[in-house]
Amino acid sequence: MRVDALNYHHLHYFWMVAREGSIAAACEQLDVSQPTISAQIRALERSLGLRLFERQGRGLVLTDAGRVAYRYADEIFSLGRELRDVISGRPAGHPLRLSVGVIDALPKLVVAQLLEPALHLEEPVRIVCTEGKVEELLSDLARHRLDIVLSDAPIAPGAAIRAFNHLLGECGVSLFAPADLAEALSAGFPSSITGAPILMPGERTTLRRSLDHWLDDLGLRPRVVGEFVDSALMKAFGHAGAGLFPAPTVIERQVCEQYGVAVVGRVEQVREQFYAISIERRLKHPAVVAVFEAARRDLFS
Known part of the structure; x- marks a missing residue:
C-alpha cells in the first residue's frame, strides 16, 4: 500500500466508531447517516486490505488489526488537536492520559500504590480513575474508554469480550x-x-x-x-x-x-491477587508498562 493511499477522512470515521463503541453513537457525534459511515469504513478496509471490525452479537468489536489502527488513529487525531492549539496560541504538550477502571471492592491503598509509578515517568501523566462493577468496567474497556481495569480476579475464559489478564502480584x-x-x-x-x-x-x-x-x-x-x-x-x-x-x-x-x-x-x-486486564496481549501504554513493572519488581517482590 502506498502512503498516499490512506484516506484520513475514512480513518476519522473509523476512529469515531471505535471510540464511541457503535456506528449509531458515532452517527450522533458526526451528524451523518449510518450508511455513510459504513461505506467510509468499508472503503478504509479495502485500502488497507484488512478487516478492522467483526460482528459479535448485534455489536461490532475491533479485530487485532483494528486495535492497532485505533491506537495509531488516536495518536494522529490527538496530534491534530495539538496542532490547532499551537496555531491558535494555546499551550501544547498535554499530559499522557491513563484511563483506569477500578473494581469497587479493590482496596484503595493498594490501587494508589499500584498507580503511583505512572506519575514518575519523564512524560507528564494524567490518571483518570473510574470505579464500578467489573461488568461495567470491562464494557468500557472493550469500547476503548479505559486503558486497563484493575481487579482482584482474572477475567473469566468465557467472558463476552476478548481481553488479557496480567498478574501484577499476590x-x-x-x-x-x-x-x-x-x-x-x-x-x-x-x-x-x-x-x-x-x-x-x-x-x-x-x-x-x-x-x-x-x-x-x-x-x-x-x-x-x-x-x-x-x-x-x-x-x-x-x-x-x-x-x-x-x-x-x-x-x-x-x-x-x-x-x-x-x-x-x-x-x-x-x-489476594491483583490483575491488570487489558485488550492487548502485550502491554504497550508507557504508563501501564510502568505500573506493571513496578508492581512485579517492588510492591509484590
Whole structure:
C-alpha cells in the first residue's frame, strides 16, 4: 500500500466508531447517516486490505488489526488537536492520559500504590480513575474508554469480550483491630477470634469467599457485625472500634498508620491477587508498562 493511499477522512470515521463503541453513537457525534459511515469504513478496509471490525452479537468489536489502527488513529487525531492549539496560541504538550477502571471492592491503598509509578515517568501523566462493577468496567474497556481495569480476579475464559489478564502480584491477608482489641486477640490467634466482632467484605467478593473457606477449614466462628463492598468504609468502621477487619498484608504499614490500628495476625493461606486486564496481549501504554513493572519488581517482590 502506498502512503498516499490512506484516506484520513475514512480513518476519522473509523476512529469515531471505535471510540464511541457503535456506528449509531458515532452517527450522533458526526451528524451523518449510518450508511455513510459504513461505506467510509468499508472503503478504509479495502485500502488497507484488512478487516478492522467483526460482528459479535448485534455489536461490532475491533479485530487485532483494528486495535492497532485505533491506537495509531488516536495518536494522529490527538496530534491534530495539538496542532490547532499551537496555531491558535494555546499551550501544547498535554499530559499522557491513563484511563483506569477500578473494581469497587479493590482496596484503595493498594490501587494508589499500584498507580503511583505512572506519575514518575519523564512524560507528564494524567490518571483518570473510574470505579464500578467489573461488568461495567470491562464494557468500557472493550469500547476503548479505559486503558486497563484493575481487579482482584482474572477475567473469566468465557467472558463476552476478548481481553488479557496480567498478574501484577499476590500477597497474604492480615487482620487488624484497634490496639486494645488487637492485644487481646493476638496471643491466641487464630483460635482467639472465635466470638470476636469482625467486619467482612461483601458476600460476592473474592476475598470474602477465601476468608469463609479459611474460617470453615479451621472451625473458627467470629461474630460478623458488618459486611462491606467498599473496603475503605470497612476500615473506617474498624478504626471506630466496631471489630477486626482484613486487608492485604502488602499495605500493613499504611493501614496501621492511616486508621490507627494494630495487626492481630496474618493469614498466609488466604491469598489476594491483583490483575491488570487489558485488550492487548502485550502491554504497550508507557504508563501501564510502568505500573506493571513496578508492581512485579517492588510492591509484590
